[in-house]
Amino acid sequence: MAATVAQAFSSLTNGTLTPPLTPNVNESKEISRSTSPHPNITSDQNLLRLKAHLQNLPTDLLKHVHLSKIRREDPALYFSAIRDDLTGLAPIVYTPTVGEACQKYSHIYQGPEGLYLSIDDKDRIPEILAEYAANLSTTPQILVVTDGSRILGLGDLGIGGMGISVGKLNLYVAGGGVNPHGTLPVVLDMGTNTESIRNDPLYIGLRRPRASLEEATEFMDKFMAAASSAFPKAVIQHEDFYSEAAFAFLEKYKNQYRMFNDDIEGTGSVILGGFMAAAKQASAASGKALKDHRVVFLGGGSAAVGVAKEMMNFFRMQGLTEDEARERFWLIDTKGLITSTRPDVVSGKIASHKKYFIRNDTEGKEYPSLADVIEFVKPTALVGLSTTFGAFEEAVVRRMAELNETPIIFPLSNPTSKCELSFSDALNWTDGKVLFASGSPYAPIERDGLLREPGQGNNFLVFPGIGFGALQAGATQVSEGMITASAISLSEALNEEEKRAGLLYPRLDRIREVSAKVAAGVVKKAQEEGLDTNERLRGLDHEALVKEMNDAQWWP
Ligand SMILES: NC(=O)c1ccc[n+]([C@@H]2O[C@H](COP(=O)([O-])OP(=O)(O)OC[C@H]3O[C@@H](n4cnc5c(N)ncnc54)[C@H](O)[C@@H]3O)[C@@H](O)[C@H]2O)c1
Numbered sequence: 001m002a003a004t005v006a007q008a009f010s011s012l013t014n015g016t017l018t019p020p021l022t023p024n025v026n027e028s029k030e031i032s033r034s035t036s037p038h039p040n041i042t043s044d045q046n047l048l049r050l051k052a053h054l055q056n057l058p059t060d061l062l063k064h065v066h067l068s069k070i071r072r073e074d075p076a077l078y079f080s081a082i083r084d085d086l087t088g089l090a091p092i093v094y095t096p097t098v099g100e101a102c103q104k105y106s107h108i109y110q111g112p113e114g115l116y117l118s119i120d121d122k123d124r125i126p127e128i129l130a131e132y133a134a135n136l137s138t139t140p141q142i143l144v145v146t147d148g149s150r151i152l153g154l155g156d157l158g159i160g161g162m163g164i165s166v167g168k169l170n171l172y173v174a175g176g177g178v179n180p181h182g183t184l185p186v187v188l189d190m191g192t193n194t195e196s197i198r199n200d201p202l203y204i205g206l207r208r209p210r211a212s213l214e215e216a217t218e219f220m221d222k223f224m225a226a227a228s229s230a231f232p233k234a235v236i237q238h239e240d241f242y243s244e245a246a247f248a249f250l251e252k253y254k255n256q257y258r259m260f261n262d263d264i265e266g267t268g269s270v271i272l273g274g275f276m277a278a279a280k281q282a283s284a285a286s287g288k289a290l291k292d293h294r295v296v297f298l299g300g301g302s303a304a305v306g307v308a309k310e311m312m313n314f315f316r317m318q319g320l321t322e323d324e325a326r327e328r329f330w331l332i333d334t335k336g337l338i339t340s341t342r343p344d345v346v347s348g349k350i351a352s353h354k355k356y357f358i359r360n361d362t363e364g365k366e367y368p369s370l371a372d373v374i375e376f377v378k379p380t381a382l383v384g385l386s387t388t389f390g391a392f393e394e395a396v397v398r399r400m401a402e403l404n405e406t407p408i409i410f411p412l413s414n415p416t417s418k419c420e421l422s423f424s425d426a427l428n429w430t431d432g433k434v435l436f437a438s439g440s441p442y443a444p445i446e447r448d449g450l451l452r453e454p455g456q457g458n459n460f461l462v463f464p465g466i467g468f469g470a471l472q473a474g475a476t477q478v479s480e481g482m483i484t485a486s487a488i489s490l491s492e493a494l495n496e497e498e499k500r501a502g503l504l505y506p507r508l509d510r511i512r513e514v515s516a517k518v519a520a521g522v523v524k525k526a527q528e529e530g531l532d533t534n535e536r537l538r539g540l541d542h543e544a545l546v547k548e549m550n551d552a553q554w555w556p
């Protein structure tokens with residue numbers, strides 16, 4: 001049985017040429033008489049029908065599946081629905097439902113959604129991509145590529161990772177204004193280490209253990225070279241690679257191709273942006289200097305290390321040196337606080353990406369639990385990137401509220417089933433004092449007659465602007481400076497009303513405006529660093545650049 005099903009889908013994992021997310025679609029507003037069952041059906045009516053149908057579907061996954069079908073058949077209709085209700089539909093087309101869709105990818109599969117490349121075809125990648133490019137009538141501008149090895153906090157989902165590439169590109173279009181015809185989701189199928197997936201008769205990916213990092217790098221080298229040659233102007237976003245591979249690929253390709261890693265750099269940017277607002281509010285309440293904030297991280301993977309490194313810029317902006325800025329951070333992984341005296345550190349077995357944040361000032365004492373570390377550090381901020389549901393327990397959260405007038409608590413793991421702390425517990429256990437942002441969305445809560453709105457510290461607030469800005473600038477690279485510029489632009493995008501309401505991030509219904517500002521910041525920095533090639537945008541001031549970005553956005 002398994003073999004038959006695998007054979008039936010073998011074309012998928014054989015570098016089959018599949019159309020991009022939304023190929024060659026007729027975008028005319030009225031349906032033509034020849035194809036419509038009735039000449040009076042209008043696009044407005046179709047939109048109303050879609051909204052009504054979605055309301056009648058009982059689960060978020062069914063809504064996700066239905067919307068995926070609409071996206072393939074009629075992208076203008078799909079993106080019109082999202083335009084009208086991004087706040088309501090983002091949780092369906094993106095985090096958290098996209099996580100479940102990736103887990104069940106082979107079960108809900110309705111047809112190809114992008115480019116599926118198999119490691120078995122690694123020697124043919126240049127030909128496959130060249131042929132693919134030759135058959136397209138529109139040129140991809142943004143590629144989101146994953147190997148499915150670490151999808152959100154859900155582990156190795158193999159070819160199911162395609163769902164996340166598609167989900168990210170949905171946000172590029174809806175939030176960033178990229179033309180859907182210019183988006184290309186890619187999954188690199190290198191096997192999966194999740195045995196239950198390999199043994200699932202419906203699984204459409206390669207039934208082999210995941211390739212080693214060495215083999216994967218050989219494949220990636222070919223993919224990056226071939227993709228950059230087939231689509232020379234495109235921006236390539238790396239997504240949800242397991243941490244070791246994520247860092248290895250970023251380091252290898254960063255200066256060579258127009259690429260960035262969303263989990264390391266996009267997340268770094270969005271959390272730096274939110275922390276700038278939170279630290280300001282916390283310092284105003286406590287009188288503590290901005291440079292004296294102390295940040296504890298639960299998690300030592302690509303997201304935690306990427307965010308901590310990017311957040312160091314906050315302290316450098318306060319005048320601290322690199323070493324002084326680094327000393328503001330304490331990282332905890334499954335073995336406890338990362339100290340120079342911990343056995344895996346002493347033996348050199350610790351993963352190389354964690355080494356930068358080893359604490360040298362613990363005098364031989366170890367701090368195995370989060371509660372121990374909180375007592376030792378007395379932090380002002382607590383960040384969760386640990387993939388562990390409920391890891392911010394009541395005692396820890398209450399202690400944060402005792403130590404701080406307004407504790408900053410960011411449980412950022414996705415999806416909701418992996419989140420370290422819910423918004424309601426955060427409010428209850430801090431007596432409403434918390435400055436809160438989570439990776440997956442929570443609904444606002446009324447408390448003491450006030451509507452408390454949680455922040456959503458998710459990289460979707462910046463990656464559309466980073467990619468779009470890099471594209472518009474014709475940037476040759478996506479530099480660290482451009483990433484930091486995106487965070488600063490995000491923090492400056494809060495409007496007066498949002499500031500008065502104490503929000504850490506702009507509201508989602510303004511995402512197009514925010515993305516244009518983020519993109520403008522990215523373009524400006526590319527120009528300053530001499531990485532831009534679009535001469536037309538040179539010499540424009542910030543306002544003019546924002547207008548250019550707005551004008552360049554695609555609307556359904
Ligand atoms: N909000 C966002 O925008 C955003 C962006 C990127 C990643 N994330 C989320 O961050 C999470 C981590 O991603 P990653 O790539 O770093 O994954 P990872 O698996 O590489 O890292 C997880 C880290 O957490 C540590 N850990 C696990 N359980 C722990 C526990 N109980 N106590 C202490 N440490 C523990 C592990 O040792 C590891 O260092 C995922 O859930 C992902 O969805 C969120």
Ligand SMILES: O=C(O)C[C@H](O)C(=O)O
Pocket residue numbers: 095151152153240262263413414439458459
């Ligand atoms: O996909 C998301 O929602 C954010 C992030 O990229 C993640 O990996 O969790």
Ligand SMILES: [Mg+2]
Pocket residue numbers: 152239240262263
């Ligand atoms: Mg991700």
